[in-house]
Amino acid sequence: MSKEPSQKPTEAELEILQLLWQHGPSTVRFVNEELNKAKEVGYTTTLKFMQIMTEKGMLAPDKSSRTHIYRPLLQEEDTQRKLLNRFLDTAFRGSASKLVMQALGNRETSQEELNEIRNLLDKLEGGKP
Amino acid sequence: MSKEPSQKPTEAELEILQLLWQHGPSTVRFVNEELNKAKEVGYTTTLKFMQIMTEKGMLAPDKSSRTHIYRPLLQEEDTQRKLLNRFLDTAFRGSASKLVMQALGNRETSQEELNEIRNLLDKLEGGKP
DNA sequence: ATGTATCTACGATATTTTTCGTATTTCTTT
DNA sequence: AAAGAAATACGAAAAATATCGTAGATACAT
Known part of the structure; x- marks a missing residue:
């Protein structure tokens, strides 16, 4: 059962997607810092979100180096x-x-x-x- | 503790508001039947929603007769x-x-x-x- | 080479939203 | 007046979202 690439992103997910669309593939840390400009969010919270989004097929991480780089799969x-x-x-x-x-x-x-x-x-x- | 009249309605709440805006003040039964045109929803579910929305200050029930009539407080x-x-x-x-x-x-x-x-x-x- | 910082993995908790079941009250009909 | 139908009240389960803590691995600086 391969996962359909799309779904309806939640608001929080959309915020992350926006950042990736705007800045291109990014690390969790970068995304987290950007999110924190608007409101306080823990690092692991952001990480978890991005992992879930990966499971849902919205993001794809490049794991070749220790610090993963996520790119959006949704247009x-x-x-x-x-x-x-x-x-x-x-x-x-x-x-x-x-x-x-x-x-x-x-x-x-x-x-x-x-x-x-x-x-x-x-x-x-x-x-x- | 008076409640602020507005908030962000959820999607389900918005569906109910739409019906009330469209048809004017209505009973739970009417709203429920309208909702059921799109998808199956239990009567008590609809009732509960409208009660919650009332608590949130989105609706006001006229309780003068047994069958309450709800009107939207949000424009x-x-x-x-x-x-x-x-x-x-x-x-x-x-x-x-x-x-x-x-x-x-x-x-x-x-x-x-x-x-x-x-x-x-x-x-x-x-x-x- | 050892301590410190930085990551990811994973699981757990908290919060919000959606959905119902059951009990109780109030009509209606006979 | 009793039985049945139709409403509301209330509480609670289920599902979806959001948030975080801790553990273990990896790199880095001294």
């Missing part, structure tokens, strides 16, 4: 897409536009980002002019 | 906003535009909705011409 965009779809359904009953409106309304969004979005809108509407 | 948009902010940070590292792009890209969005979004963009950019 960032893939994972985001799945999480987003789930979130959209549970929190917004599937209404993407409501979500988008909230997301844009609640936060400062840079001019550059707004332009990107506008471009996307153009592309989406371009399909049926 | 839909409020709650969505909070959940969204959290989700945005944990899943998209705070990048609203990335989230928006994914949300629009992954799903069919109606012309009407696209227009709404475009209007919002105009309004957002209007602020600093």
